[in-house]
Amino acid sequence: MSIVSSDAFSVEKHVAVAAVRRACLVTCTVFNQLVRDRTDTLSKEDESPVTVGDYAAQAVINTILKKAFPKDHIVGEEGADALREESNTRLKERVVALATNALKEDLINGGESQWGLGAQDELSSAAMLNAIDEGNDTGGSNKRMWTVDPIDGTKGFLRGGQYAVCLSLIVNSRVELGVIGCPNLPTDPAHPGGEKGCVFIAVRGQGAHQITLSGNGAVKLPYFHSEKSYVLQSEEAKHTNVPLIRRVSEELHLSEWGMDSQAKYCCLARGEGAVYLRMPAPTTGDKKPYEERIWDHAPGSILVEEAGGKITNSEGAPLQFGLGRGMGENRGFVATIDEGLHGRVVSAIKRAQLVEDATEAKSTP
Numbered sequence: 257m258s259i260v261s262s263d264a265f266s267v268e269k270h271v272a273v274a275a276v277r278r279a280c281l282v283t284c285t286v287f288n289q290l291v292r293d294r295t296d297t298l299s300k301e302d303e304s305p306v307t308v309g310d311y312a313a314q315a316v317i318n319t320i321l322k323k324a325f326p327k328d329h330i331v332g333e334e335g336a337d338a339l340r341e342e343s344n345t346r347l348k349e350r351v352v353a354l355a356t357n358a359l360k361e362d363l364i365n366g367g368e369s370q371w372g373l374g375a376q377d378e379l380s381s382a383a384m385l386n387a388i389d390e391g392n393d394t395g396g397s398n399k400r401m402w403t404v405d406p407i408d409g410t411k412g413f414l415r416g417g418q419y420a421v422c423l424s425l426i427v428n429s430r431v432e433l434g435v436i437g438c439p440n441l442p443t444d445p446a447h448p449g450g451e452k453g454c455v456f457i458a459v460r461g462q463g464a465h466q467i468t469l470s471g472n473g474a475v476k477l478p479y480f481h482s483e484k485s486y487v488l489q490s491e492e493a494k495h496t497n498v499p500l501i502r503r504v505s506e507e508l509h510l511s512e513w514g515m516d517s518q519a520k521y522c523c524l525a526r527g528e529g530a531v532y533l534r535m536p537a538p539t540t541g542d543k544k545p546y547e548e549r550i551w552d553h554a555p556g557s558i559l560v561e562e563a564g565g566k567i568t569n570s571e572g573a574p575l576q577f578g579l580g581r582g583m584g585e586n587r588g589f590v591a592t593i594d595e596g597l598h599g600r601v602v603s604a605i606k607r608a609q610l611v612e613d614a615t616e617a618k619s620t621p
């Protein structure tokens with residue numbers, strides 16, 4: 257029998273919170289200085305955008321993780337190859353400068369858990385790019401690994417909406433810790449126009465909490481009860497199956513709420529939403545559905561579970577975090593805080609899929 261002390265993963269938690277808060281310093285600076293005039297954005301091969309902020313935030317997080325836990329593996333979304341191209345020298349210099357500043361800045365309310373660079377410490381450009389590439393692990397089932405999504409919801413970030421800086425620790429395929437920074441999320445759901453900037457923290461067996469981005473307070477989740485029952489779903493229509501989610505929402509008398517990024521999981525966990533629902537976008541021809549990535553769901557999933565909720569795929573089966581960087585065949589995601597509602601959503605999806613199949617069969621000559 258293994259005995260888990262109540263402060264298991266305590267060092268990991270402090271390191272992860274410091275890493276996410278420092279990475280948020282990067283993303284806020286980038287938004288204020290650069291995104292507004294639309295510079296320093298590249299398109300990746302899949303045409304998704306990547307900004308100077310994605311690279312610099314991953315550099316910050318990986319530098320901190322490698323300093324604290326040199327033996328751990330890291331599965332991060334970004335790689336530094338594009339930054340090594342001569343045509344991107346200016347972008348590289350900005351990434352290095354931004355990451356260096358965020359690692360050196362005093363973390364307000366950071367206490368002894370600063371986990372940054374000393375004033376005299378310098379990291380070369382090469383070291384910073386190598387730090388980004390520390391995230392190239394292939395993942396898998398029998399290891400201790402971190403997942404890093406430096407900016408989740410890059411499209412939300414670019415339009416000034418919700419985005420999240422996401423970090424999790426997975427040990428032997430099980431998520432043990434998740435930390436999510438949401439710089440644009442109101443700290444108090446009752447006052448959406450008030451202070452913004454939250455960090456959500458969940459440790460297996462220790463509950464889920466919210467603090468402010470400036471490191472104040474700790475509120476246990478869930479703590480809010482919204483008057484309306486919302487289904488939280490993607491703002492980007494291409495990321496999900498919009499008509500199917502509409503059918504499910506109508507059947508269960510739920511209102512739809514479109515939001516970018518894992519901020520959706522955070523809102524669900526604190527009680528603002530009733531359901532998180534994501535279904536693979538329909539594809540044409542032989543094209544396979546988008547394979548979801550572990551960094552896009554590991555932190556959110558533990559947050560929901562530690563807030564007392566349930567998360568599975570759309571068929572009620574557990575999520576797989578030990579298959580590699582991807583999560584295998586995409587069967588969607590259903591999360592609720594109310595366990596009874598979870599079963600009702602899974603059943604409603606089955607019925608909506610039957611209607612969808614029948615409609616498709618009718619329209620196929």
Ligand SMILES: Nc1ncnc2c1ncn2[C@@H]1O[C@H](COP(=O)(O)O)[C@@H](O)[C@H]1OP(=O)(O)O
Pocket residue numbers: 304333405407408409410411489490491492494495496515516517518537546552
């Ligand atoms: N075709 C796609 N289907 C589903 N998710 C996608 C697709 N393309 C990118 N993503 C990822 O979906 C997540 C955002 O989801 P949401 O729609 O819930 O905001 C991001 O991780 C985004 O990557 P990224 O991290 O690069 O922004």
Ligand SMILES: [Mg+2]
Pocket residue numbers: 304305306333410
């Ligand atoms: Mg991306």
Ligand SMILES: [Mg+2]
Pocket residue numbers: 310333405406407408409410
């Ligand atoms: Mg991302």
Ligand SMILES: [Mg+2]
Pocket residue numbers: 405407408409551552
């Ligand atoms: Mg993402």
